[in-house]
Amino acid sequence: MRVTRLKLRGYRNYAECTLEPAKGVTVLLGDNGQGKTNLLEAVYLTCTGRSHRTRQDKELIQRNAEFASVHIYAERRDGSHDVEVLLPRAGKRHIKIAGQEASRSGELLGHVTGVLFSPEDLRTVKDGPAERRRFVDMTLSQLQPAYYYSMQRYNRALKQRNELLREAASNVSLYATLDAWDEQLAAHGAELMHFRRDYIDKLRIQASQTHMEIAEGKERLQIEYLPNIALGDEREQILEALFSARDTDMRRMTTSVGPHRDDVAVLIDGWDVRAYGSQGQQRTAALSMRLAELTVIRSQLDEWPILMLDDVMSELDPGRRRRLLERLEGIQTLVTCTDPEDLAGAKAERVFRVDNASIFPMNSIPEHIPEE
């Protein structure tokens, strides 16, 4: 698939901007703080419904603007897609599909599919389980809107159960209603676990292969699903676990077991990358996971998603960088960089200079950024 046009209004530092990316590689070149990442973030927002940097819609709205709009046009195997996300300063966001107001937030998913690799991704490897769940959740939501809806229902039930646990501390008769929430958590939690297991199974194979290639066979990357509840009849298992944990949950006034505590293990040569990996190894592991995600999406959708590489070239050694660039054939890619030298070897079809929220087409990658 490919994005043909991106139109921003009142988004981050952009009052107005239209970007028409090339079929292949488009380079966004500019100094720090000019608005390169903001462009990728806007595309990612239309893919997943979320920014990769914040959960607060307000931050995305240009200071002093009343609303932000991200309007994107894409071509896929099944035809043209036209999606607009409107974020008003007051009130709820609106989503328009081909000009028609959508009634559910999940309707945004499945129109534009993309994979973003950014410096923040290091967190997938370095930080706690929440970051790895987010990594899985974002891809699965794009691939299967059903997953997104299961997640919504699960999270809603979890929130209600936790509220109940807090309220029941001063009103014990409320504990009687815990069963109903346990049933809900078990039903939707089992769905989540199914999707996650299937997806991570595919991801694992791709990631280890990709990593072999990028790291030239010097390291073995292993990814494993670490469910909080044992696999096999998940619904029953979740129910049992919730029941056994009741005393603890009542005391702590929160739900201590379930797929909201799932994790994904990331190991290099059998060792936890989080604890033992070098900075470069962690970076390469995060990159391999993203590229694996790209391949799994491709095999599922039968077309490539778009790839966004935010400032990652400068962080890879020349060999890893070259092997990454070789993989971009046939994939619409948006690459940001501050130094054109980072892109040596890239077949850039279009280059834009990003300067204080304006974008200017350039003929080719300059040898050096002109000095002001």
Ligand SMILES: Nc1ncnc2c1ncn2[C@@H]1O[C@H](COP(=O)(O)OP(=O)(O)OP(=O)(O)O)[C@@H](O)[C@H]1O
């Ligand atoms: N809501 C907002 N309203 C106005 N400006 C904003 C808003 N949010 C962020 N900005 C501005 O956007 C700019 C940052 O843009 P962005 O993150 O895209 O930079 P960048 O070109 O990727 O820089 P770097 O090379 O440092 O990563 C900053 O100048 C910041 O002040």
Ligand SMILES: [Mg+2]
């Ligand atoms: Mg940036």
